[in-house]
Amino acid sequence: MISVKNLKKSFGINEVLKDINCEIKRNEVVCVIGPSGSGKSTFLRCLNKLEEITGGHINIEEIEISDRKVNINRIRQNIGMVFQSFNLFPHLTVIDNITLAPIMLKKINKKQAEEIAYDLLKKVGLIEKVNVYPDKLSGGQKQRVAIARSLAMQPSIMLFDEPTSALDPEMVGEVLNVMKGLANEGMTMVVVTHEMGFAREVSNRVIFMENGYIVEEGEPSQIFTAPQNERTKRFLEKVL
């Protein structure tokens, strides 16, 4: 579903992604772990072209997204993204946050969009917050709305960039639960995270990145219990 070949990304002279190769299959949940500055966020942001890549290929559902001719807005409709800092639209209520993109981009009317939004709000457990503005929500609630907002476009891939890192510890669980539910429904997910418990329990595959390379990847049971690479070992010793 996602195929990355020889991906390179530089910011000026700073080469952040050096030679990334990986395949992500439909329904797979892949967690990306690694030390700060290793390029995890940059990798994720290349997948929906929030960053312009400097070399290599990214192929999503048979479409080469670095191709200048592709309509990136269309492709992004199919790829949801959840940010560490939520990025809800503060001038819109919860329901308007969720329906904005579907109303503008899909051929559906306001009422249909709102019905989809209600279902999603039920799913993330926030139906009572329909008409509330984001500044009245807790961090965990904001992130759950952000997830619902992405899902409203009915994407087939979801990208998460440290979705729980900005949350108070007691709110991490509620967001991870929503993500777990998504994974169980078969959503294809790429999750950058420091939540090793989530990676171990929910993901099908873990990718360990360091210094712009994928150093090691494998099933969580293997990565967490028997890492092959010395650097993976050292990293896991620190975080576990």
Next chain:
Amino acid sequence: MNFWELFKVSLPALLEGAQMTVRIITVGIVVALIIGLVIGVINVGNNKVLKAFARVYIGLVRGTPLLVQVFFIYFGLPTVLDFRLSAVTAGTIAIAINASAYMAEIIRAGILSIDNGQMEASRSLGLSYFQSMRKVILPQAIKRMVPPLVNQSIISLKDTSILSAIGIIELTSSGQIIIASTFKAFEVWIMVGFIYLIVIEILTLATSWLERRWTV
């Protein structure tokens, strides 16, 4: 003639002048906002050619006196181009162009004050750059732009007094005309100043009323 008698005979002419001032500034501000929005959005965008044009536009307008701009448009342009503008049209264009450069900078700063994550979230949903601007960035930025835009409008309103130099009978020049026949400079300039004050006060009240309605 005491102050009140003078006031009564001068008032109709002064109000007519004030009307001209208000007409010029109203059209001027509307046009300035449109140009300012276009130039401001260009300036936060990625198109290098358009951006260079925008920088030159702002540089030229801010780097030359308003009076020179007025003379250039009213006397200068017609000598090389085959058309003639009325004084009021030329004056309005000059005021609009002048204000637009400052407003473009206000609008640029307002847009840049919105966290980049907003644009990224909107783009990641599939909205285009301009859809994101219209639905996500500008609605948030406008609230921050209103106070400095009102400020610039007030400055431009007062700048219209320069237009007496090309024979437009706006508030300031109607004052001059009355003084020419009455020799009451002290009193008449007080009246003129007072009318400017009232117009600006109305403008300020109207916008703060609008602002309150918006932020509900």
